[in-house]
Amino acid sequence: MNDLIRLDGVAFAYDAARPVLAGIDFALRPGERVGLIGANGAGKTTLLHLMVGLVAPTAGRIVAFGRERRTEADFHEVRARAGLLFQDADDQLFCPTVGEDVAFGPLNLGKTRAEARAIVAETLDAVGLAGFEDRVTHKLSGGQKRLVSLAAVLAMRPEALLLDEPTNALDEGARGRLLDILAGLTQAMVVISHDPEVLDRLATRSVRLEAGVLNG
Numbered sequence: 344m345n346d347l348i349r350l351d352g353v354a355f356a357y358d359a360a361r362p363v364l365a366g367i368d369f370a371l372r373p374g375e376r377v378g379l380i381g382a383n384g385a386g387k388t389t390l391l392h393l394m395v396g397l398v399a400p401t402a403g404r405i406v407a408f409g410r411e412r413r414t415e416a417d418f419h420e421v422r423a424r425a426g427l428l429f430q431d432a433d434d435q436l437f438c439p440t441v442g443e444d445v446a447f448g449p450l451n452l453g454k455t456r457a458e459a460r461a462i463v464a465e466t467l468d469a470v471g472l473a474g475f476e477d478r479v480t481h482k483l484s485g486g487q488k489r490l491v492s493l494a495a496v497l498a499m500r501p502e503a504l505l506l507d508e509p510t511n512a513l514d515e516g517a518r519g520r521l522l523d524i525l526a527g528l529t530q531a532m533v534v535i536s537h538d539p540e541v542l543d544r545l546a547t548r549s550v551r552l553e554a555g556v557l558n559g
Contacts, residue, residue, distance in 0.1 A: 345409065346370040347503050347531055348394050348425060353403035354555075355389060363389050365555035366403070371503060376532040378546030385552045387535045388430065391505045394533075395422050408502070423452060426496035430507040430535075432488035441467070441483070441491050442476030448499040466498045470524055486517025493524070503531045510541055 350369040356362040363386040371377060379387050392398045393405065396418025405412050407421045429435045438444040445466055446459040454462065467475055470490045480491060489509070496504065509525065510518045525532075526544050534545050542549060550559040 346372055346406070347408060348421075349406040350390075350393070351404040351406070353393060353400045353405060355386070355393060355398065355400050359401075362401075362555055364393075364400075364552075367555075367557055369550070369557055371531055371533060373502075373531055374529075376534065376545050376547045378542040378549035379533055379535045379552065380537070380542070380549055381552035386555065387552055388507055390552065391427060391507055391533065391535065394505060395425055395427050397427075423448070423499050424501055425503040425505055426499055426501035426530075427505045428493060428496050428507060428509055430511050432485070432492040435492040435495060436480050436488060439479065440476065441472070441478045441480055441494075444480055444491060445476075445494045445498050448495060452499065462498050463494075466494045469497065470494045471520065484517070486513050486520070489513060489517065489521060490524075493521070497528075501530060503533075504528070506532060506534045506536075508535055508537070510536065510538055 348371045350367050353364060353367040354362060355364040367390065379390065381387050389398060393400055396412060396415065408424055412418050412421055436444050438447060442463050445463045449459040449462045463476060467473055470493055472487065472490055472494065480488065483491065510521060513521065522541065522544050532545060534541065536542055550557045
């Protein structure tokens with residue numbers, strides 16, 4: 344079975360004297376859901392950012408969807424096929440309305456405006472926000488913003504999801520609703536979470552990041 348994303352000996356440091364990651368080997372396979380655990384500051388978010396090229400490794404190889412990825416241009420396709428859900432929804436949402444935020448990805452993939460509108464309607468309905476197209480994004484609740492940010496990712500029709508603390512700062516109702524949606528998706532996932540219930544619901548296996556290396 345071909346790996347969707349594979350890291351071979353990947354290292355990274357913001358400061359050469361203090362490496363964050365030291366020779367990471369990891370593979371995400373189709374249908375697999377991997378819980379990524381570790382202490383705050385261990386480098387979990389950095390690892391997700393490496394997978395989609397938001398930062399560049401200081402050593403090692405990143406292979407995604409059958410090709411080694413090195414340059415910024417190489418990662419454009421990866422970001423369409425591996426959807427990254429940021430820990431803070433406000434970092435993901437930047438358009439005035441919900442519909443514009445969710446349509447942004449499909450339009451960038453070359454969809455017509457009519458096609459994008461259909462994708463927006465279908466995706467919002469799938470996350471329980473049918474009819475929210477004209478709502479002002481910054482006026483939504485925290486839970487609604489999280490669902491809109493997920494819809495913006497799902498509208499790209501990704502093959503994999505990289506979820507950074509998806510239930511962070513949500514109340515119980517919003518948290519449960521989001522978990523139900525994520526549990527019903529078919530995409531492969533890497534899920535960062537400190538919440539045992541999230542990992543129990545979503546992960547098929549877990550790996551721990553500690554002292555710059557992965558275990559498990």
